[in-house]
Every structure is written in C-alpha cells, then in structure tokens.
Amino acid sequence: MAVSKMFKTNVLAYSTMKERLIEEIHRAGIIEISEVDRESIGEYISPEEGKGTSDINESLQEINKLVDDLSFSTNFISAYLPKKYKKKNKNAFISEKDAVKLAKDFKYNIVEKIKRYSHDIQQINSEKESIKSRIEELNPWKSIKIDFNELNFENVKVLFCITSTRNFDKLNSEIGEIDFSTINVITETKDNIYFTIIYENEKESEINNILKNMPVNLVDFQDVKEDIHKTIGEYKSKIKELDKKFLDITDELKEFSDEYFNMLIALDYWSMIYERELIKKKFISTESSFLLTGWIREKDIPKLKQIENKYKEIDISITPPEKEDVPPVALENSGIVRPFEVVTKLFGVPGKGEPDPTPLLSPFFALFFAICLTDAGYGLILILLGFIILKKSKGNIGTEQLMKILIIGGSITVLVGAVTGGWFGIDFDSLPPTFKAIKTFRDKLTLLDPLKSPLTLFIITLSLGILQLLTGLVVKIVLLLKDKEYYEAFSSPLPNFLILGGTVLAAVLKNSIYWLFPFVGAVIMLFFSSRSKNIIMRLVKGAYSLYGITGLFGDVISYSRLFALALSTGVIALVINVIVGILYKMIISVPYIGIPVGILFLFIGLIFGHIFNVLINSLGGFIHTTRLQFVEYFGKFYEGTGTEFKPFKQEFKYIR
C-alpha cells in the first residue's frame, strides 16, 4: 500500500566539488546516506587509498568543540537573561543567507568570555558552599565563650571532639580512668555529642590510644582567631561579599543579551556544518574523487537529476534495490490517513514485503478512541485543544500529526457522543422544565444511552472488535495469496476466520446451520496446521493450534475495554456535575456572599472538573486504542520490522 518505492543511488564526483555537492544534497534532504560497502568497490579503489579520514577527524573535532561551546554558552546565559529576551526570541526566525553571514561575523571571543564567567560563578558557588559548611560545623560550638588564641598551654592540651551518643558513655568512662583528664560536654544533638577532652601532655599517647579505637571526629579550630561568634560573623560577611560578586557577574552577563539570539543562530549554523562534516565519514574518498551511496524515494529522483544537471562532471547512478537489499522504509499516505503514521511508527515501520498498515488502522483507531470518550462536549474540547496546540507547534512534525489525530478523533467523538446522548455528562432527565427544548433535541439525536442500556453498548464494542479481527485475518490471507503462499493462507488465517466469523453468524442469526463454518475451520486446523508426514505428530500439532483459538476469543473480550472506558468517562462526567451541584447548593445558602461565590464556584468547578476528565480519559483512550491496534489487530498480519527512512537533511531551530 503506501510505502514509498526506494531506489539505490551512487554519486561519484571530483573532490573539488565535494563541499558544494554535500551542501546541495543536505539542502535537498532527499538521500539517506549509508556507509559505502567497501568490498563491492574493492576492485576500483584500494583500501589505503580509500581511507583519508584523518583530516576529517581533525576538522570534526574542531567543529565539535565550537558546537559544544556554543551550546554550553547559550544554555548558561539563558538562565541569566531578562525575561523579555527569551520571549522575544521564541518565535524569531532569520533567513538562511543572513544566518550564514551572521555566523561568520559572530565574534567567537564572546563564547570564551562567557565560559570565563561561568568558571567564576562556579568558583564563587563552591567557595560559598565550603564557607557555609564550615559555619555549620562551627555552630554547635558557639557556647564556648573563650578566646582561642589563649588556648595554648604549656602542660595541658584541649581536644574538641564529636562522637555519636551511643559511643559517648564508653569513651567517657575510659577517659575518666586516666588521671587528670576530663571530659566536658559542650552540647548535644539527637545523634551526636560535642565535647572537649582536657589532658596533661604526658598522657597524650594513652589518650590517642583510646581515640584511635573509637569513632571520634576531632574538630580543628585553626581558622578561629578569637571567639567563635566573631569568626562566624566574619564568614557571614564573606558570604555577603561573594553574593555581591555573583550579582555583579550576572549584571555583566546581561550585557550579552543582545548576543544571545546571534549565538543561537551560530549554534544552529555550526551544528549543520558539523553534520556535513560527519557525513563525509561514510564516503569513500581518494585524492581526486569521492563516492557516496544511499537510498532515495522514487518521487525525489527528479530533484536528484536536477542536481546532476547542474554539474557537468558528476556521475549519478539510480538503480532499483536488488533482492538481498533491505531498503529503509518511508511511509507515504495522503490526507486524513497521514497523521496516523505516528501510530504505525510507534510500533515499527513495515519490514520487507509488508504493507503499510496505516490506512488499515486509521478508521478503527479514530472510532475506538471516540468510543472511549462518548461525549460530544468532550469531542468539542479535543478539537479546540488540537487546533490550539497545532498552531503553537508549527514545524514539529510529530506533535502536528498527533494533534491532527486528536482533531479527527475529536470530530468522531462528537458524532459518537451525540448518538449516545453524552453532552458533558449532563443528566437530562433531571433538568428543570425550562430546558425541555434542549432535552427533546438531545433525545432525538440519541440512539442509545449507555447508562440505560449498557449491554447494547457492550455488544457493540465486542462486535467492532470482531470486525477488526476479521479484517486483520482477511488482510493476512490476501498478503499470503499475493506471495503465493497458498498452503499457509489455507492452514492458518483461513480456519481462524471461519471459526470466528461462523460462530458470530450462528449466534446472531440463531441458525445452527452456520455452525458448519467453525466446524470446517476446526477440521482444517486439526489436519493441516502441520505439514509433518507423521500422522500422530500432525494431529498433536493440529490440536495444539486448535487450542490456540481460545486466544482468538480472548482477543474479542479484550475489546470490552472500550466499553469500560466509555462507561467510566460518562460516569465521571456525571460525578463532576453531581458533586459540583451539591457543593453549589451548599454555598448559595450562605447569606449575602453565597450567591456570587456559588456561581463563581460553579463555573470553576465545572470547567476544571471536565477538563481533568477529558485529559485523563483521552490519555487512557489513546493508550488502550493503541494497544488494540498493536496486539489484537497487528498480531494477525503485521510485524513492523523495518527501519525508518531518515534522509540527510538540514534541520534548523531558528533559521528558515
């Protein structure tokens, strides 16, 4: 179906044209450049000749450093910029020609300057941290009100120690046994005890022996000149100094505000140059010429021909893939189906010989998603949300496609919601008679009220599931027939189709003659599932695949999740209305301020409540719908083992 036809292309040209040609191809963005298969061209270019990558590596490193520096600088100063600059640059764009000029004229010493500033700031921060932690260390000792300069005695030493509460008693008793040594507790916390040990000089070795075997931290007060309070004060003023220094630097950084946008442009430009340099590694180059190979979509071939015509001495070959080649896969869908490529890509693009499942899944996806919500009002919210985000995220293809799915799904939700009578979960039966016209209008649209006849909706969801499963099986049969795998088609998807389809027919039409289909299916399965010549092996394997049909009916039950989600969305919507209603009645009964506050609450409560419900349930709806496609549907016919086509293409953030 809609997988682009891929062609292999070889481009051979003179080295003198290399830069210009790379630029041209990069700009066109039509070729996925792959590593040249060295073996296949071995006859033409000897391996030594084909190397020549050392000079590429050098320039790569240089550009890489520049890109790193630029991205670091922009990241770094963006935190210090005045807010208006960020806002101003959010949607600013510049033409490519201007950008190149700008990037070339850009004064790169600015980057060096910014790097220096960031180094300064780092230093300030680390200095501040170390002072702060020193203050933390000193704080517990604050109650010592002595001049530390006078602590040097001739015969006596003072140690300042910290140990855990657990160890303190043991330490205390051991120290106490040494003559003329005392312990004074300075302060205690929950875990630690801060204390001093005073001892005579000659007892030093004994004390050391005890301390060695105990987890005791000795505190050093070398930096305390007089008393601790004063030192802490000095440190605090030092922190203030550092803070001021920091502010000075941030002020100076603001001067780079005007350069910020230019830096972003330069970053964009150099990232692109880096890519161009990096891609050269995949070429084979000699002194005089170079060769690149890659894949191109059929529809892009004229563009490549245009490039070929521009240059005289260039040789471009375009050949269809050979049998053993595995070309990359590009999906090609149009119109309303295209956004659903996101879902396919989430699973994996088609492998060799597989069709693109996107057109096959998109109607089911949109419908199932809608059933998970079943509320026309919620559908409208989704459409609105989709358009708003779509407008804001121009250029981001992934988000754009996702929002388009939201809009399509939302539209179908409106339809499904109208048919099931869901409008913001309003309970129309309890509306006051003034709204009777609305109620009759709603009732006219409503074909089925899930809360009044839940079983009907339950059966509908299962039927849709059966429809999807049968579709999957038919697709598999068609694919196998196309590949002339008649036996495969006959022995596996066909009996599954007969069993599932026949059971449904028999159950719906209540005519036992239709049980013939599942019976035939079962017989085929039993006898033909295996091609073994041994009849017993054949039957055993056949019975095993017959057992596998329990999985098929499990698949059908799996679709009941749609019903569950539909129900929970509807009930939560109802709950929001009921709870907000009860609270509203309570609030308006308060005298004087009751009525205005109540009305305000009514609006806020309903809006927030329903938006919450929409978000949480469209999230759930999206995930569960996706699962049904991937597991139940794709499981029947699709593997998705291909690799995506990723052309060598310019991608800018700020340049257009």
Place this chain on the structure above:
Amino acid sequence: MTVGLFIAGMGIFTAVALAGAGSAIGIGLTGQVAAGVMSEDPKSFGKYLMLIALPGTQGIYGFVIGFLAIMKLGILSGSIPPVSIAKGLNVLAAGAPVGLAGLVSAVNQGKVCAAGIQMASKQPADMGKALVMGVFVETYAVLGFLTSFFLLWFVI
C-alpha cells in the same frame, strides 16, 4: 444506619479504597522512576507522562463502581435509604472484583511501567512497546471492572 447499608458500605469501600490504594502504590512506583530518569533528561516529562499515569486508571474504575453503587442505593437523595441485608451483601459482592483486581493489577502495572520508563529512557524508539506491556496488565483490571459493573447494574 442499618446493617444492610453498612454491608453495602463495605462493598463500596472495597471497590474504591482497594483499587485506589493500588493506583496510589502504582503511580508511586512510576513517579519515582520517572523522577530519576528526568534528573538526567529534564525535558522528557511529557514523553513519560502516559507511562506514569497508566496505573491510575484502576483507582478510577473503583471509584466509578463505588459511585454507581452510591447512586443505585439512593444515598444521593439526601435521606438514609432502607437497605436490606441481602442487598447490602449484593453490593459487597459487586465491589469485590474491581477492588481486588484493581489493587493487584495497579501495583504490578506500576512495576511494569516503571521498568518501561527506564527502558524508554535508554531506547527511546521502544516507547510503544513499553506502553503495550503496561496495558497488558490493565486488561485484568478492566475485566474486574466489567464484572463489578454487571453485578451492580443487573443484580441490584
């Protein structure tokens, strides 16, 4: 409060509290892992949002059943409704499937999704697989919810 109403209340409790507790544990698991992953890649919040929130649905299923029971019993009318013991037992039976299936599945879904977030952080292309694995666990919460719903809707 009659004995019947009390038993019915236990059924509502089973549905809402057990399923809710499961979801709370499940999202706790996914949230922690996501926070760890985001510390390396701060911009990835939106990407993991689905995996983080997935174990939250069980709590919603439980609450829906609880609310429907409250509605069916007529508690919202403002007066205390007469509930027979048999009816109370019916509500208890109806609350159990979603409560138990929700509790166990939400916790385990949390584990699967947490692992999925880690996987997706290292292999961004495998996001879809991580989601599907998480939803595998959810199936059983859905079945519990449906059973509870039918018991509640057609028996009481």
